[in-house]
Amino acid sequence: MDTLADQALPEDQVGLLEGLMTTRAIRRYVDEPIPPAALRAMLFAATRAPSGSNRQPFRFIVLTDGPRAREAKRLIGSVARALWASKRKADGYDEGSGAEADSPKARMAQTMAHYVDNFERVPALVLPCFVRYRAPSTFEGASIYPAVQNLLLAARALGYGGVITGFHGGVNDELKALLEIPENTIIAATVTLGRPVGHHGPVRRRPMSELVFEESWGEVPDWAVDPPGTRHTSAGPPQGRR
Ligand SMILES: Cc1cc2nc3c(=O)[nH]c(=O)nc-3n(C[C@H](O)[C@H](O)[C@H](O)COP(=O)(O)O)c2cc1C
Known part of the structure; x- marks a missing residue:
């Protein structure tokens, strides 16, 4: 019988650039x-x-439906619900x-509420971890987050x-104990995956012209123009307050 080891990866359903611009x-x-x-792919x-x-x-620790997966989802789900409840209030989502x-x-609030309320049912929870090999630095994320985006x-x-x-932040120690993650290793993110509804x-x-400079800060290159039909948002903290 054909095993996964004999099989090539599945075909892409989308080209690379289009995929990059539609990964929401x-x-x-x-x-x-x-x-x-x-x-596997x-x-x-x-x-x-x-x-x-x-x-x-x-x-990467992949958690689907095993006993530890269920416990990890439960731990993270309870933190997620508490974090969302306080963010909903602090950021005035109902005002x-x-x-x-x-x-x-309001639609964002509904999506978030649905997400955290159903956290235990996410098809796959992936905890990308980073094995620290030298003193912590602000650059170490550069060796883990490209993998998360991949x-x-x-x-x-x-x-x-x-x-x-x-979300793992609030239950870091519990997760490390549950999943037997070594001392020198940090959980770098909580990623959930599934077939989208x-x-x-x-x-x-934001428009490219607000984000891309040439030669010096604030100098917008002539070519920094968004393709036709690009829609923008400036959601997030106002500029200058980050
Ligand atoms: C560093 C980082 C932390 C994030 N933390 C959370 C989070 O705790 N909860 C959540 O629901 N989404 C989180 N997100 C997802 C962002 O909210 C999302 O990527 C952003 O709003 C853009 O959404 P879009 O790609 O659908 O346009 C995070 C994203 C990044 C890159």
Whole structure:
């Protein structure tokens, strides 16, 4: 019988550039497991990421439906619900346009509420970990987050979706004990993956001309023009307050 080891990876469903520009945060998933062949392709892509000196300090714990997976989802789910409840209040998600059921703010709040309330049902939870090999530095993330983005892009390539979150932060010690993560290793993110409910679509960001400079800070190159039809958003903290 053909085993996975004999099989090539599945075909991409989307070209690279289009995939890059349509890899949105996906927080609603169809309630079905991700087949091993798809997990394999996503994690293979993640493990092909670059790192300093090609040291490959990234490791990935994939949690689907085993007993520890269920416990990890429960731990992270309870933190996620508490974090979202306080963010919802602090950021006024139910005030202003948030009071209108169909406003972007209200829809975001509904998506977040659905996400955290159903956290235990996410098809796959992946904890990308970083094996620290020298004193902590502000640059060490550069050897783990490209791999995390590869994971999301590979998911997109196969018709899946996911989101990076920081939810593990509140239960770091519990997760490390549960999953037997070594002392010198940090959990770098909490990523959930699954088949999206709804469609992929172009991400919205600020115009390129606000973000790309040439020669010196603030000098916008002539070529920094967004393609036709690009839609923008300046959501997030106002500039200058980051
Ligand atoms: C470093 C980082 C931390 C994030 N933390 C969270 C989080 O804790 N919870 C969450 O729901 N989304 C989280 N996100 C997802 C962002 O909210 C999302 O990528 C951003 O709003 C852009 O959304 P879009 O790609 O759908 O346009 C995080 C993303 C990054 C890169």
